[in-house]
Amino acid sequence: MIPGSFAYHRPKSVSEAVGLLSSLGEDARPLAGGHSLIPMMKLRLATPAHLVDLGAIADLKGIRADGSDIVIGAMTTQHELIASDLLGQKLPLLRETSLLIADPQVRYVGTLGGNVANGDPGNDMPAVMQCLGATYQVAGKGGERRIAAREFYQGAYFTALEAGEVVTAIRIPVPPAGHGAAYEKLKRKIGDYATAAAAVVLTMGGGKVATCSIALTNVGETPLWAEDAAKLLVGSTLDAATVKKAVAAAEAITSPASDRRGTPQYRTKMAGVMLSRALARAAKRARGE
Numbered sequence: 380m381i382p383g384s385f386a387y388h389r390p391k392s393v394s395e396a397v398g399l400l401s402s403l404g405e406d407a408r409p410l411a412g413g414h415s416l417i418p419m420m421k422l423r424l425a426t427p428a429h430l431v432d433l434g435a436i437a438d439l440k441g442i443r444a445d446g447s448d449i450v451i452g453a454m455t456t457q458h459e460l461i462a463s464d465l466l467g468q469k470l471p472l473l474r475e476t477s478l479l480i481a482d483p484q485v486r487y488v489g490t491l492g493g494n495v496a497n498g499d500p501g502n503d504m505p506a507v508m509q510c511l512g513a514t515y516q517v518a519g520k521g522g523e524r525r526i527a528a529r530e531f532y533q534g535a536y537f538t539a540l541e542a543g544e545v546v547t548a549i550r551i552p553v554p555p556a557g558h559g560a561a562y563e564k565l566k567r568k569i570g571d572y573a574t575a576a577a578a579v580v581l582t583m584g585g586g587k588v589a590t591c592s593i594a595l596t597n598v599g600e601t602p603l604w605a606e607d608a609a610k611l612l613v614g615s616t617l618d619a620a621t622v623k624k625a626v627a628a629a630e631a632i633t634s635p636a637s638d639r640r641g642t643p644q645y646r647t648k649m650a651g652v653m654l655s656r657a658l659a660r661a662a663k664r665a666r667g668e
């Protein structure tokens with residue numbers, strides 16, 4: 380299919396982009412890698428009259444440490460996340476997750492900012508960002524603000540972003556040394572979105588779970604931060620009975636759609652399986668095994 384006609388804008392700065400988006404109103408959309416937006420336009424599920432391409436804004440690129448946080452520019456590609464030595468040392472979970480997104484062709488162009496701003500429950504990074512306690516730095520005509528990933532998603536393709544706002548960076552607190560993290564994703568084939576997926580970040584002390592965070596992908600209209608499930612695990616040795624209770628608590632907050640990936644019941648159960656696997660792998664890593 381061929382998209383509808385649109386005007387193309389290529390600002391050189393964040394303020395120029397915000398100015399354009401604000402003045403053009405709801406008919407304008409930011410364009411990042413285009414690997415979610417352009418397919419939607421080809422299907423005529425999105426028909427923006429103006430595309431504001433963020434690709435020439437140098438300030439939106441790059442990965443840097445800022446105190447105990449890592450700050451990633453919104454236009455950083457998924458491929459650049461995989462190639463980053465800094466992330467390899469401090470946040471290997473991002474590399475692991477990026478490698479499970481689509482295929483190299485998509486990852487060369489698709490951006491972290493586009494992935495988190497899109498609002499598609501199938502996107503992998505939002506749950507990982509919720510699990511890590513990330514915040515999104517946002518610029519709009521009213522200035523800058525930060526929105527926690529855990530508060531950003533309000534429904535399928537519906538986020539806390541207001542008209543004219545762009546995500547400029549993703550700020551992630553580095554988990555403590557000795558943490559273990561894992562992302563487990565069930566997909567039907569290479570390049571597919573998740574049937575269900577689970578992210579875990581935990582720390583262990585004296586053989587017990589000291590801290591734990593869990594989030595789930597594509598088993599609800601939004602990514603799901605499974606706070607109650609994680610709380611059940613704190614203080615446990617990750618024994619089978621407690622893991623079973625935590626998995627049940629995580630499954631209880633899911634409400635997946637029925638689609639070609641399976642029935643709601645199947646996808647809920649697969650979220651539980653992915654969570655069990657992610658917990659086991661994260662714990663192994665935390666123990667240094």
Ligand SMILES: Cc1cc2nc3c(=O)[nH]c(=O)nc-3n(C[C@H](O)[C@H](O)[C@H](O)COP(=O)(O)OP(=O)(O)OC[C@H]3O[C@@H](n4cnc5c(N)ncnc54)[C@H](O)[C@@H]3O)c2cc1C
Pocket residue numbers: 408409410411412413414415416417418433453454479480481482485488489490491492493494496497501502503504540544545546547570571572573
């Ligand atoms: C074949 C294929 C398979 C895929 N498989 C997966 C997968 O398994 N997992 C996965 O997570 N993704 C998958 N994707 C999607 C891919 O990761 C996209 O690149 C990503 O969802 C969007 O990033 P983008 O840079 O392409 O954004 P775009 O498509 O340019 O934009 C997406 C949306 O976000 C908005 N937007 C973009 N950047 C910003 C910003 N900085 N501030 C505010 N709004 C912004 C746009 O206006 C648009 O509404 C797949 C895509 C394809 C084509």
